[in-house]
Amino acid sequence: MATLLEVRNLEAFYGQTQALHGIDFSLEDGGITTLLGANGAGKTTTLRAICGMITTSGEVNFAGTPVMGRKTEDIVRQGIAHVPEGRGTFDRITTEENLRLGAYTRRDSAAVAEDMETVFSYFPRLRERRNQQAGTMSGGEQQMLAVGRALMLRPRLMLLDEPSFGLAPLIVQELFEILRTINREQNVSMLLVEQNASLALSLADHAYLLETGRVVMSGTSEEIASDESVRQAYLGY
Amino acid sequence: MDLFLQQLFGGLATGAIYASIALAVVMIYQAIDHFNFAQGEMAMFSTFIAWQLLDWGFPYWAAFFACIVISFLGGVAIERIVFKPIHNAPVLSHIIVFIALFSIFNSVAGFIWDYTIKAYPSPFPSETPFETTLIGMHQLGMIAIVLAMLGAIYVFFRFTSVGLAMRAAAANPVSARLVGVSVDWMLALGWGLAAAIGAVAGMLIAPIVFLEPNMMLGILLYGFAGAVVGGLTSPGGAVVGGFLVGVIENLASLVPFIGSELKLTVALVLIVGVLLVRPFGLFGRVVVNRV
Numbered sequence A: 001m002a003t004l005l006e007v008r009n010l011e012a013f014y015g016q017t018q019a020l021h022g023i024d025f026s027l028e029d030g031g032i033t034t035l036l037g038a039n040g041a042g043k044t045t046t047l048r049a050i051c052g053m054i055t056t057s058g059e060v061n062f063a064g065t066p067v068m069g070r071k072t073e074d075i076v077r078q079g080i081a082h083v084p085e086g087r088g089t090f091d092r093i094t095t096e097e098n099l100r101l102g103a104y105t106r107r108d109s110a111a112v113a114e115d116m117e118t119v120f121s122y123f124p125r126l127r128e129r130r131n132q133q134a135g136t137m138s139g140g141e142q143q144m145l146a147v148g149r150a151l152m153l154r155p156r157l158m159l160l161d162e163p164s165f166g167l168a169p170l171i172v173q174e175l176f177e178i179l180r181t182i183n184r185e186q187n188v189s190m191l192l193v194e195q196n197a198s199l200a201l202s203l204a205d206h207a208y209l210l211e212t213g214r215v216v217m218s219g220t221s222e223e224i225a226s227d228e229s230v231r232q233a234y235l236g237y
Numbered sequence B: 001m002d003l004f005l006q007q008l009f010g011g012l013a014t015g016a017i018y019a020s021i022a023l024a025v026v027m028i029y030q031a032i033d034h035f036n037f038a039q040g041e042m043a044m045f046s047t048f049i050a051w052q053l054l055d056w057g058f059p060y061w062a063a064f065f066a067c068i069v070i071s072f073l074g075g076v077a078i079e080r081i082v083f084k085p086i087h088n089a090p091v092l093s094h095i096i097v098f099i100a101l102f103s104i105f106n107s108v109a110g111f112i113w114d115y116t117i118k119a120y121p122s123p124f125p126s127e128t129p130f131e132t133t134l135i136g137m138h139q140l141g142m143i144a145i146v147l148a149m150l151g152a153i154y155v156f157f158r159f160t161s162v163g164l165a166m167r168a169a170a171a172n173p174v175s176a177r178l179v180g181v182s183v184d185w186m187l188a189l190g191w192g193l194a195a196a197i198g199a200v201a202g203m204l205i206a207p208i209v210f211l212e213p214n215m216m217l218g219i220l221l222y223g224f225a226g227a228v229v230g231g232l233t234s235p236g237g238a239v240v241g242g243f244l245v246g247v248i249e250n251l252a253s254l255v256p257f258i259g260s261e262l263k264l265t266v267a268l269v270l271i272v273g274v275l276l277v278r279p280f281g282l283f284g285r286v287v288v289n290r291v
């Protein structure tokens, strides 16, 4: 399989503080990779660095093109949709306008309308709430909206930052089923950041373990899940 | 009754002036979340550019549209050159720059075109086609143009993807970038549009108040008032607010003990009254926050 995303010696800085100390990983086209790690390990920072939201150095190649140093909006246009920590909802506009914004870079309006229907078929709740001010929706609904908005880009890669955060267990199950479907049906590759390691490992095919801004372990999800130290530290059994 | 109608229509006519400035104020507020104190001076400067074009022999409408284009580009340039470098600076720095722009435009206009008042032509015939002394043709035409601009702005924000992106960029720049919106250019576009609207306002106001560098001083205050009464997030509200301020100001002068000396005070008191009852203005969007 071809490599879709390749990250080499990625360093990231918040002002003077260095948050990533040379991270390497890659993601196969069509695959789902998860980044695991404790609070503050640098997972969110890695996603931010990939889409140029913070100061970085190193190399990020997407579909064979270097994107490091480009503006966020240009990187997004390459087909990387970021579902950020905290969901990034546009509060004061409607659900439908949020989705339209997701397709802002696209000019194929017929296909955009189709994709809106597809999003509504994945998340019927969003159709019911299409004219509701997005900031007034429940946390779960806003998370669905965030994923839906990302889909409207017709991305090749989705960056998902803790999509299960604050959701009831049943909703989480449902959401992850839909993510799996999106991955298969739309051929969208995913880079998933999760606190819930067993959930993430059940969805992903590859996993990387981060500790204080460094990759300390990597492998297939089965390998990681069966590792003794990972089990104790992150899976809790 | 006649006197009442006279003042009512007079109020609508001045209201159109305030409404046009209020529109420009709301436009920039949508984009940058600040009042632009230099808005009136920018409009005045635009009007001088149009006057210069007319003086060089341009036909009225050629000067009109050339002035709109020049003002739009000027607005974009101001954002790119002056405000881009201080994007992350505190609000106070922005206010200082607004004030600096204010006095720069004022004194440069005075330097180039001096402070003597100049007549500025109206594009409308001086005769009203129907028998009335209540309102002049220029005032009617001005009301029509203000309403047309409002319609265009409404369509732009409501139905175009660039309009939607502009609102998104102002409300949530980080998320806007993540859907591919170039936030910097949206800001510049907001400045350009506000400058263009201000130019139209200036060219419509000038035939009434005469053209000179200080022509906007009083008007800007009323324009702000109209925008605030209407609700800063609503272009339609700004126009209604502008007309309201004009009408109230004129009608107040009919009340014997108020007269024309206190009409400004009455208008401002009413504005404060509106804001006490409706803090977001008459048509402002009440932001519902989840708690």
Ligand SMILES: Nc1ncnc2c1ncn2[C@@H]1O[C@H](COP(=O)(O)OP(=O)(O)OP(=O)(O)O)[C@@H](O)[C@H]1O
Pocket (backbone or CB within 6 Å): A014, A017, A019, A037, A038, A039, A040, A041, A042, A043, A044, A045, A046, A195
């Ligand atoms: N805006 C910021 N300014 C300064 N330091 C930051 C900022 N954001 C994150 N950091 C620091 O960078 C490091 C990595 O943070 P990051 O948000 O990437 O962690 P994370 O793995 O996503 O954690 P969590 O699971 O809690 O979300 C932390 O030490 C954090 O304190």
Ligand SMILES: [Mg+2]
Pocket (backbone or CB within 6 Å): A043, A044, A045, A085
């Ligand atoms: Mg995080």
